[in-house]
Amino acid sequence: MLKHLITLILSGCYLLSFAQWDKFPGPAQSNFADIKFLSENEILVCGSDSIDFIGTGFIFRSSDAGQTWDTVHLQMTNAANSRVHRIHVVDEQNVYAANTTIGVLTSSDGGENWTPYPLNDFGVSTSTEAIHFINPDVGFVGDYEGDIYKTTDGGLNWIKVFEDQIGAISPVYDIDCANETECFARAAASHILLQSQDSGDSWTLVDGAPPTYLDGGMHVLNSDTIVMVTGESIILRTINGGNSWDTIPSPVPADYSDVHFVNNIGFAVGRNETIISSTDYGATWTLVQQDPESYEAITSVDMLNENQAIACTSFGNIFTWNLSTSLEEPEDENGDFEIYPNPFENEFYIRSNEYQIKDVKIFDVSGRMLIGYVFSKGENKMCCNENISNGIYFIRIETDGGVFLRKVIK
Numbered sequence: 444m445l446k447h448l449i450t451l452i453l454s455g456c457y458l459l460s461f462a463q464w465d466k467f468p469g470p471a472q473s474n475f476a477d478i479k480f481l482s483e484n485e486i487l488v489c490g491s492d493s494i495d496f497i498g499t500g501f502i503f504r505s506s507d508a509g510q511t512w513d514t515v516h517l518q519m520t521n522a523a524n525s526r527v528h529r530i531h532v533v534d535e536q537n538v539y540a541a542n543t544t545i546g547v548l549t550s551s552d553g554g555e556n557w558t559p560y561p562l563n564d565f566g567v568s569t570s571t572e573a574i575h576f577i578n579p580d581v582g583f584v585g586d587y588e589g590d591i592y593k594t595t596d597g598g599l600n601w602i603k604v605f606e607d608q609i610g611a612i613s614p615v616y617d618i619d620c621a622n623e624t625e626c627f628a629r630a631a632a633s634h635i636l637l638q639s640q641d642s643g644d645s646w647t648l649v650d651g652a653p654p655t656y657l658d659g660g661m662h663v664l665n666s667d668t669i670v671m672v673t674g675e676s677i678i679l680r681t682i683n684g685g686n687s688w689d690t691i692p693s694p695v696p697a698d699y700s701d702v703h704f705v706n707n708i709g710f711a712v713g714r715n716e717t718i719i720s721s722t723d724y725g726a727t728w729t730l731v732q733q734d735p736e737s738y739e740a741i742t743s744v745d746m747l748n749e750n751q752a753i754a755c756t757s758f759g760n761i762f763t764w765n766l767s768t769s770l771e772e773p774e775d776e777n778g779d780f781e782i783y784p785n786p787f788e789n790e791f792y793i794r795s796n797e798y799q800i801k802d803v804k805i806f807d808v809s810g811r812m813l814i815g816y817v818f819s820k821g822e823n824k825m826c827c828n829e830n831i832s833n834g835i836y837f838i839r840i841e842t843d844g845g846v847f848l849r850k851v852i853k
Contacts, residue, residue, distance in 0.1 A: 464718060464732060464754070464762045470503040470512030475755035476528040480747040481535050484508045487554045488755050489540060491526035500527040500542060504554045509753070509761055517548060517557050529574045531582075539582060539598070541574040547584060549598050565601040567592060573628065575618040583643050585615025585628055593643045605637065605646040619663040627669060627685065629661050636685050649685040660701035662709070670725035672699035672711045680725045694719055694730040698740070705746045707834060710764075712741035712754050718762070722807050723832050780840065786852040798842035806837045 469475060469488060476490040486505045492498040502515040517527070527548065529541035540548040546562030562571065567586050576582030580597050589607025594600060605628075607615075615637075620626040628637040628646065636649040659672040671679040678691040678699070693699075699713035702725075709721045711728070716739050718731040741762065744754040750766040779797040793803065805814040813836070833853050840847040 464764045466716075466760055466762050467509075469509075469755065469759045469761045470505075470514070471501070472759035473501070474498075474526075474757050475742060475759055475761075476526065477530045477743045478753055478755040478761070479530045479532045479538075479745050480751075480753065481532060481538070481553055483747060483751070485535070485553060486753060487530050487532070487538065488512075488761070489527035489530050490755075490759075491528075493526075498526065500525040502527055502530070502540065502548075502554065502557065509763065515554060515557060517542075517559065529572070531574050531576055533576050533579055537576070537579040539574055539576050541571040541584060543570040546571045547574065547598050551579075560598045562592070562601060565592060566590075566603060567601070570614075572614045572616050573618045575620060575626070577620050577623045577626070577642070581623075581642065583618050583626070583628075585618055587614040589615055589630065591615055591618070591628060591637070591643070591646060604639075604643055616658075617661045619661055621663050621666040625666050627661070627663050629671065638685065651681070651683075651686040651688060653679050653681075653685075653688050659699045659713075660703075660711070662702050662704050664704050664724060668724055670702055670704065670709065670721075672702045672713070674698045674700070674713075678711065678725070678728060691725065691728065694728050695733050697733065700740060701743045703744050703746050703752070705749050708746070708749045710744050710746070710752055710754075712744045714738075714740040716741055716756070718744075718754070722834050727832065780847065780849065782838075782849060782851060788853070791851060793838075793840065795842070798844045801841045801843065803841075804839045806839065807834065 503512040525544040573585035591605035592601040697717040702711040740757040752764040754762040781794040
């Protein structure tokens, strides 16, 4: 005989934040500018030793998920006023960094050793602000004057592929690519977006200019979908390659600095230790955390996969998030449960011939609990006023025989 037949009506009401971000001191109480995963345990963080980003630049490397850090020797003859403010990871071995005085730093051993490539000989006379490589050989930098340069030999030589002749674009603050052919670049001091459809050989202005200054972060999810965040509590999203933009409501007022996605899951970060999350490609956002009393800004966020993310701050701290750890490993993955229908529309059922079900909790992929209920014998139903969006959800089932984790799709 079935012990329980449970009807669950899913909703969008958030009862608590389950998968919290953990904060701990970084390798130096300095101004961190960017942080990147090399692998699950290998991490790079860069910045400068001055709160205003003008001091001596550095890169730290961790091989144990941020528990300990090694200072990386950058081989710069003049480290003063040479902040390292961008890191781009092509793979676990090939890594590139943008530097204010030299231009580009390259590593072919996972960030353990770096070689400087001065860009003065190629016409780059100001700070390198943006860097992106589509493979170990082909990459781009954007400078403070609004120009874009391209290399096809891993940084040995550079050619100018775009020049800001009208003086309205500078600086080029971010470059991101949907694939090896189609790339986008944003100007920090204006509402201008550039696009290349020929692997960066030429760049043109996108017709549908975003409706605000682009002083935050940008992530290109694919050729059509781009998400930007700004320092004015504005989130912008396009689903047609930048020809038109939607202004997405921010869950809280915030000075946003960066955004990152893996598939439909994304985080945006900013001042006051603000973190917000999206599970629908940036169409809607939910507050994860914010401390209005804190002056600390989260400056960069990176995601290894849908379950693991990391961020750094202007005060030298690190934030980490791990969904799989937060949701716990199930005690028995082979428990006798029937969940149907899956995928579902508005409800689904759980049946068990083996266990007495005590409670069920439902979480989205960012780890927030949507529904939690302690069950009595018989049929049980839960509902809220709003419907949740389509996506992947986890159900945590506590029984008299252990805890089980299952996945459902709406």
